[in-house]
Amino acid sequence: MRMPPTDWANRRGLAALIAALDQKARFVGGAVRDTLLDREVKDVDIATPLLPDDVMERLKAASIKVVPTGIAHGTVTAVLPDGPVEITTLRRDVSTDGRRATVAFSDDWQEDAARRDFTINALSADPQTLEIFDYFDGLDDLEHLRIRFIGSAGERIAEDHLRIMRYFRFLARFGQQQVDEEAFNACTAAAEKLETLSRERVADELLKLLSTTDPKFAISKMQSTGIFDHIVEEIDEHAGDFLDQIVAREERLQIKPTAIRRLVALLPKDAEKASRIAKSLKLSKKMQRAIAERHIPDFSVGAEKRGANLADIRALAYRTHLGAARDIALLFADDGALPDLLAQLKDWQVPTFPLTGGYLIERGLTPGPIVAQTLAKIEAAWIAQGFPDETWIKKFVEEQDLTSQS
Template structure:
């Protein structure tokens, strides 16, 4: 174990107040996990987790004495949440694992920080920090791994994964975020246990994949998951193209468009027979499933009608940029697509000037009204929305002669 004297800064006004309350009862509180890791990297932590030797029941009584309400957010795991001036703090009693089955763990409370650290997944997530003494406790070389951009399992990688199969996906997510390469030992352990991913809920899998795909450096990670067959375990119909994935992110950044997760999912599923039921079974929302299927559809556009298709998409879709991105990446028409984007992005979307009553007045009836409306609408889009209602009506009239 290393103890490093260093003051860490946290994006929180009140964490020290919570630490002080816990320590007033001899709780020996420390900040643990991701908050310490992110403070060392000087990045914004999502939340601040605090560990203590005090039991949940003791913490609840303690905070009540200080006028603060505790929420039993994970009481069976020894975790409560305290809200102080709109800041939330998760406070967990130190634990050690008794048994694990890959999905659930039986734990017992301890007062030993090293025992608590052993049950974590990666060395960079096992750090703890005492803000009173300004000391970082590093039991497994996490600081060195963080500095050298490595994501390494604590101890035996196969054992860590057998304790919780979600760690397979977490390994790739944290590698995406913090490492410059995939650790071979960790990857081999993930491969050894890949079939166990079928035991996880689809919600947990989808959540982890979303967090990976939103990262700009996700292509080599998804490629590694594909090469080890992990991608096909979690998405059985998946097919994957690293180069197009890289191109999508490059083009999306060029458009200042950063919510490209559904575009990547469309790439993964584009050469499959996936349908909306398959996607909702994988826990995509119905909206996202529909968006992904529409994105897949535009990957098969006729190259001779790219301009027309782009204008039609712009007219009909609120979030038209994602379609432009996937078309540019797959069809290779980056300049044409971008020029169309520049022509249209600040343009007010016009309203098609002809309706069914106009065609009825001319003598069109029944199904032919819809057919003619579609034909006129296509002409209107082809002419960049600049043909007048009168000209369109004349075309419809001449068709009757």
Template sequence: MSSGTKRIEANWLKEADTRTVMEALGAGARFVGGVVRNELMGEPVSDIDIAIAETPERAQALLEAKGIKVVPTGIEHGTITAVMPSRHYEITTLRVDVKTDGRRAEVEFTEDWVEDAKRRDFTINALYADADGTVHDPLGTGLDDIRMRRVRFIGDANQRIAEDYLRVLRFFRFHAWYGKGEPDADGLKACAEARENLRQLSGERVSVELLKIAAADEAGSAFRQMAAAGILSVVLPEASRLDRFENLVEIERDQLFTCDPLLRLASMFDLDKAGVEALAARLRLSNRERARIAAMLTDQTKIVAYLSIREVRKALYLIGVQCFKDRVMLGWAADRKGHNTFQWRALLAMADSWQRPDFPLTGQMVKAAGVPEGPEIGRVSREVEEWWVDADFTDDEFSIIERLKAVVQATVY
């Protein structure tokens, strides 16, 4: 194993729970993958994954001997999870793939760190670190690629992709998040050649990767590269509005807005309700995700930068805050003039401060006006509500009652 003098210093290394887990596992355990990569690149660290030369059963016994709760989350593939008060630690036994079909792998456990590194996807993910932060680069290429911010497959790119076709999308995701310059040529070529195999993947796995790509600062370039390689037409043939998507990414970045991956993804589409249903079914989106995309793409409410305050209140009441803000962002991203930033921001601010008014008319009031029990009460109430909304939510009770009387006299008697 190639081991240099590179050492990382990080708060997560010093956390009491981290030290407790590593001490329980012993010298045969090392941090691995994203936690090492991100620390070396100066990126935020969230999950802490650990690799160990012991079998999963032995690792579990070591942890439980120290009173640490263990969940066998994927023990057949060598993975257990140590549950600590501050965070969970995923611990996986070193392994090699003995059989793959592009979607899943059969593994055997090993004690060889080099063999474990070889089965990983990219060189920047094949780095390990001891409990004291000493970095190990078994393949001798990861640290250089970290320094160059270069995303490369380990060994033969075609072989790595054949082991799991999702690595095609991961290639673009990792380059968008961590890469610099143009994507690795060999990797790009291998991804393009394997694009049809993406049809074998489950919708859930594809949608998760697409949303992660969409969340990157360089998402616009990533999706353009995927389109040029013929990959986007395979996984997302509905993506006809990359221009609007790129504008939205730029707006969120320039205005320091929190990234909204689902909104970004939806901005690529011009779909009717049936189109959204088909997309959601294929990508196995949740009911909430499907409903939100359908609302923002099919709603016909007029949303423009120059809406009056009265028009804003009406739109918010009719379509709700979430749909209104989504429509504003899509309208902003489609705005070619480039000088309406203040107006678009003002619409978002009004939405954030808006409080939905309560319709003052009750069913009892409608009934007292002479409307019989049944569906007529709901119909008359909706008629008056439409007027009340158009009247900018007047709180004049006399005017509301007069309108109720007029509706009853004209449509009930």
């Protein structure tokens, strides 16, 4: 079987790269797999029996910029006009401990393919002839969208415990509603090993899983077997149903899914618990803030409240930002109210409060804490009135007896 001709295989500079490697190279991994599925290919990876130093020298001699991005593990990156291409020397595992592997370089293509996790990821293709090499019946699994480990599922997971998370991510990505029994049972049996991994690695896989078009089935299988217990300390008992509802809303309203919105659907609705879990997953501070914004416990308007009633979605957007307000509506609004709430945010520009403390002082307010307090009071009134223009604000200020507040 041959891989069909594709645009990515004709990227500028790619033919020169292959020639520099003396044709001792193959396309590997996702580029081959996704091409056969007629899906978009973003990253192009190449494998070669040539050693990393040799690869570097050859590319430099061909005037191709190359960066030693992971040379200790056999990987360098060629910088081409249409995007980077990773080139990795064939390898074999010397030892593994579930978290990392010690490798040695190899010249055996099948030995290198055997290191990969799933049969559909072990396919490779000759750049010239586009002939596909399949050592583990990956083509048949790909035809049936079957996610199956290479060889013994238990052994593959013992080599790298993160493969448990990858199994469910691929299950979700390819839209499967059934599991390979050996793979599923091996993941379930080894689930507690997830606790030995860095939280960053686990969280990264979880977010990738939640970014797939429809993660509901994969998440439900992880919940029903208790696998989630080894990822987060607790999730909402109705999290699966809530996630189903959010995914359905995204599909119905044609809203692009986001991992953060879906993660919020899984987390407890208690803001403190959700924040604690976000920290335990070692999410970035930006992601932790995003989760906190979507867990506002009090939606009432007020000078010291960072929220607004869902009926006033623009006030909520002002107090947080448009993305957070949209997500809160998707997460918490009633079905009947949701379309109108989203319509209010569409094409709306969040206004800037046009008043400053200096203006109040000019109007007679004594400098000090009272300035900030008065500004907050006026801002709350401005929000409640639907963000009127500066003329309204100045008239409102004129009606206040600022001198009596000094």
